[in-house]
Amino acid sequence: MTDHFEPLIIGFTCNWCSYRAADMAGTGRVKYPPNIRLVRLMCSGRLDPTFVLKALSSGADGALITGCHPGECHYIEQNYKALRRVHLLKRILKPLGIDPQRVKLVWASAAEGVYLAKEITNFVEEIRALGPLNWPVHTHVSKVKPRQLAEVPR
Amino acid sequence: MTDKPKFAMYWAASCGGCEIAVLNIHEKILDVDKNFDVVFWPVAMDAKYKDVEKMQDGEILLTLFNGSIRNQENEHIAKMLRQKSKLLVAFGSCANEGCIPGLANFYTKKQIFDTVYSTPTTDNPEGTRPQFNFEVPEGKLSIPVFNPVLRPLDSVVDVDYHISGCPPESHQIAAVIDVVISVLEGKAELPPKGTHLGVGASTVCDECKRKRNVKQIKYFTRVQEMKEIDPELCLLEQGLICNGPATASGCGALCPAAGAICAGCYGAAPGVLDFGARMVSSLASVVDEKDPRKIDIVMDDIADPAGSFYRFALAGSLLQTGPASWTDN
Numbered sequence: 001m002t003d004h005f006e007p008l009i010i011g012f013t014c015n016w017c018s019y020r021a022a023d024m025a026g027t028g029r030v031k032y033p034p035n036i037r038l039v040r041l042m043c044s045g046r047l048d049p050t051f052v053l054k055a056l057s058s059g060a061d062g063a064l065i066t067g068c069h070p071g072e073c074h075y076i077e078q079n080y081k082a083l084r085r086v087h088l089l090k091r092i093l094k095p096l097g098i099d100p101q102r103v104k105l106v107w108a109s110a111a112e113g114v115y116l117a118k119e120i121t122n123f124v125e126e127i128r129a130l131g132p133l134n135w136p137v138h139t140h141v142s143k144v145k146p147r148q149l150a151e152v153p154r
Numbered sequence: 155m156t157d158k159p160k161f162a163m164y165w166a167a168s169c170g171g172c173e174i175a176v177l178n179i180h181e182k183i184l185d186v187d188k189n190f191d192v193v194f195w196p197v198a199m200d201a202k203y204k205d206v207e208k209m210q211d212g213e214i215l216l217t218l219f220n221g222s223i224r225n226q227e228n229e230h231i232a233k234m235l236r237q238k239s240k241l242l243v244a245f246g247s248c249a250n251e252g253c254i255p256g257l258a259n260f261y262t263k264k265q266i267f268d269t270v271y272s273t274p275t276t277d278n279p280e281g282t283r284p285q286f287n288f289e290v291p292e293g294k295l296s297i298p299v300f301n302p303v304l305r306p307l308d309s310v311v312d313v314d315y316h317i318s319g320c321p322p323e324s325h326q327i328a329a330v331i332d333v334v335i336s337v338l339e340g341k342a343e344l345p346p347k348g349t350h351l352g353v354g355a356s357t358v359c360d361e362c363k364r365k366r367n368v369k370q371i372k373y374f375t376r377v378q379e380m381k382e383i384d385p386e387l388c389l390l391e392q393g394l395i396c397n398g399p400a401t402a403s404g405c406g407a408l409c410p411a412a413g414a415i416c417a418g419c420y421g422a423a424p425g426v427l428d429f430g431a432r433m434v435s436s437l438a439s440v441v442d443e444k445d446p447r448k449i450d451i452v453m454d455d456i457a458d459p460a461g462s463f464y465r466f467a468l469a470g471s472l473l474q475t476g477p478a479s480w481t482d483n
Contacts, residue, residue, distance in 0.1 A: 049431040053472045070444065077444070084438035087449050088459065092430055095260055095460040097477030135473070144472055147316075147350045147402065147424050 006074025007127040010055040011038045011064040011120070012047050016074040017110045020150035024113030032117035033124045036064065043067070044105075050087045052103055057135050062127040063103040066116065069107040079107070094146055159215035159338060161190035162206070163245075164235055165197060166211035166221030166228035167255045167304065172246040173197040175321035176218070179328045186328030187462060189335050190216070201219065203231070216318075216334060222252050223305045224467060227298035236311040241334075241344075243289045243351075249307040251421050251429070252469020254320075256304050257297040259468050259475035263302045306470045316350040320419035323405055326352035350421075357423045358416045362407040363397060364388045370441035376456035383413050393455075395462050400432035418466045429467035430460065469480070 013019040019040045025032060042068025051061045051117060065086060067079040090100035093103060104123055108116040177183060178197075182403050186192070193214060194201045200259065206214075217239040223229050247253035258266050272279050309315055317330060330351050336342040345351065354361070366388045375393040377383070389396040389410055397418035398410060409416050422429045437456075443449045456462065461483045464471060 001361070049457060050428045051436040052470070053428050053431050057472045057474075080444045081308055081439050082451050083446065084441050084443070085434055087440045088456075089431075089432045091456070092460040092463060095458075096473050097478060098473075137217055144427060145472065146275060147353065149421065 001014040005132055007035050007064045007124055007132070008059060009064055009120075009124060009127060009135065010052075010060045011036045011066065012039050012041055012051060012069045013043070013044050014044045014074075014079075015124045017049065017068040017072070018044075018106070018108040018116060020110035021066075021108045021113045021116040024110065026113075028089060028113050028145055032089065032120040035127075036117045036120050042119045043073065043075050043078045044082035045073070045075060045076050047082050047085060049085055052089060056098060056102070056133060058102040059135070061130075062104070062123065062135045064104050064106060064120065064123050065107050066106045066119075070108055098135075101126060101130060157418060158189065158191040160193045160213060161186065162192075162194040162214045162217040162218050162235065162239065163478055164194065164217065164221070164231060166219070166232065166307075167224035167364065168248045168253075169219030171321040172198060172218075172220035172248075175246075175319075175324055176327055178324040179331070180324075182328045185335060186331060189338060206234060206238055212238050213238050214239040214253060216241045216243065218243050219307055220246040220249050222255055222319075223301065223310050224255060225298040225300050229301070230298075232307060232311050240256070241314045242307075242311065242319055243315045243330075244307040244313045245317050245410040246322055247318060247419050247421060250316050250318055250470060251467040252304055253419070253449075253466050254308050254401050255470030256467075257465070259377035260460070261441065262477060263300060265281075267300075268302075291343055303475045304469050305474075312479070314347050315345070316348075318350060318353050318372050318402060318418075318420045319405065326404065329415050342378065350402070352404050353420060353424075355424055356403045358398035358401040358403055358410070358420065359388075361403045361405075362388070362410045364410055367391060370442035371437075371440050371452070372442055372453060376457065377415070385413065386454060388413055389413075390437075394439070395456060395464070396464070397429075400429050401435040401461075418463075421467060421470070428472045430463035432473055434459075 013022060022038055044065055047065055055063050065082060066081050070079060072078040086103060086105045090103055093100050106119045168292045182479055187375050192199060217235050219235060219242060223232060248255055250397050256430040267283055268466060272281060284297065286297055286299045338343055364384050369391055371393060374391050374395055384392055394415050396410060396415040401422060402420040403415050404422040405420050420431060424458060426432045441449065441452050445453055
C-alpha cells in the first residue's frame with residue numbers, strides 16, 4: 001500500500017436530480033474532493049450493475065450511485081429498481097472479496113447540492129479508510145465482450 | 155496415413171460430458187470419421203502428447219477444446235494445440251466461461267486444497283498436500299502446477315470459434331460438423347472468427363414455453379421447499395431463481411420445460427457482458443417491494459446469490475475471481 005492513497009470513485013448520477021445537484025454544488029462553489037468522476041445517466045434505474053463491476057474491475061476503488069428521492073423519480077419508480085439492484089449487487093460482491101461498502105446509494109434532489117457534496121466527501125473518506133481495492137487489472141477484462149453470433153441451421 | 159483433414163479433441167478441466175455429447179450425435183459420427191482423420195482424442199483413442207508435438211504448425215484442421223485452464227498442463231496443451239491447429243474451438247461451457255470448475259475461483263488455492271485434502275472423511279492425518287516438485291533417490295518428480303485462478307480458454311490462447319453449453323446440444327454439434335464439412339467441400343464459407351456457433355440471438359426465456367405475466371415477485375424459494383410446481387407458469391414467477399433472463403437461447407429451454415430452473419449453461423445472452431450482473435439487474439427489477447427493509451427480507455431468500463448467478467460464468471465474468479491470489483498467473 002502506498003503512503004498516500006487517493007481513492008478513485010465512479011459516480012453514476014441521475015440526469016434529473018443528482019447530476020443537477022452536483023452542477024449546483026459547482027455553481028455554488030461548494031467544495032467536494034476531486035476523487036469522484038461523474039457519469040450522467042438518464043435515471044438511476046438505467047444503472048446496469050455491469051457498470052459497477054466494470055468500474056471496480058478496471059481500477060475504481062468505489063462506486064457511488066445517486067438518484068431521486070423515493071417517490072420523486074422522473075420515470076415514476078425506476079429509482080426503486082436502482083435501490084433493489086444495489087441491494088442485490090452488494091450481496092454478490094461480498095463472496096467475491098469486495099467490501100459491499102464500496103458501493104453506495106445516495107438520494108439527492110436537484111436542490112441538494114450542498115448535501116450531495118457532503119455525501120461525496122463522506123464517501124471518499126469511507127473508501128480512503130477501506131484502502132485501495134487494487135483489483136488486478138488483468139488482460140482478461142479487455143477480452144470480456146458481448147457475443148458475436150452466426151445462425152447455424154438447426 | 156490418409157490425406158483427410160485432421161481432427162482433434164482435448165479435455166482440460168472438465169467432466170467428460172462434452173465428449174459424450176459429441177458421441178451423442180449418433181450416426182453423424184460416421185461423417186466425422188469419413189471426412190476427418192482423428193489424430194488426437196484422449197477419451198476415445200490412444201495418442202501421446204509427443205505425437206502432437208511432432209506435427210507441423212497448423213497441421214490439425216479442427217480442434218474441439220473442452221475444459222478450462224486449471225493447471226499448467228492444461229495451459230501447455232492449450233498452447234500446443236493452438237499452434238498445431240488451424241481452427242481451435244472453445245467447446246462447451248468450461249472452455250468458454252469456466253463452468254462449474256470455475257466456481258473454485260470464489261476461493262484461494264489454499265482453501266481449495268484444504269477442502270480437498272482435509273475433509274472429515276479424508277484419511278490424511280499428516281495433512282499431506284500435493285508437492286509439485288519432489289526429490290526422490292531416482293531423480294526429480296514433478297506434477298503440473300495448480301494455477302491459483304481458473305481461466306477460460308480464450309484468456310490463455312486465441313480462439314477461433316465458441317460452442318456453448320454444458321454440454322453443447324448434440325444437434326448443434328452435428329450442425330457445426332455439417333458446416334465444416336460443407337466448407338471442406340467448397341459449398342460454404344466459414345463464419346467470421348470469434349463467432350459463437352449454435353447459440354440463438356435471444357434468451358432462454360424467449361424460447362421457453364411457460365406462461366409469462368408481468369412479474370411481481372414477493373419471495374424467492376427453492377424447488378425442494380415447494381409442494382408442487384405449476385406446470386404452465388414461468389418458474390421465476392413461482393419464486394424459483396431461474397437464470398433464463400441472462401442466458402443465451404439455443405438449447406430450446408429444455409430445463410424449464412422439465413420443471414427445472416435454467417442454470418445458465420449456455421452462457422451470457424448476446425449483449426450481456428457479465429452474466430451475474432444481468433441476473434442482478436433482472437431479478438431486482440421484478441421484486442415487488444419498495445421498502446429497503448422489505449427488499450432485504452426478499453433478498454435473504456436467495457441462499458447463495460453469487461453462486462446462483464455465476465454458476466457457469468464466474469471465470470469468464472468481469473471480476474473473474476474472488477480473493478484468490480493472482481501472483482502466479
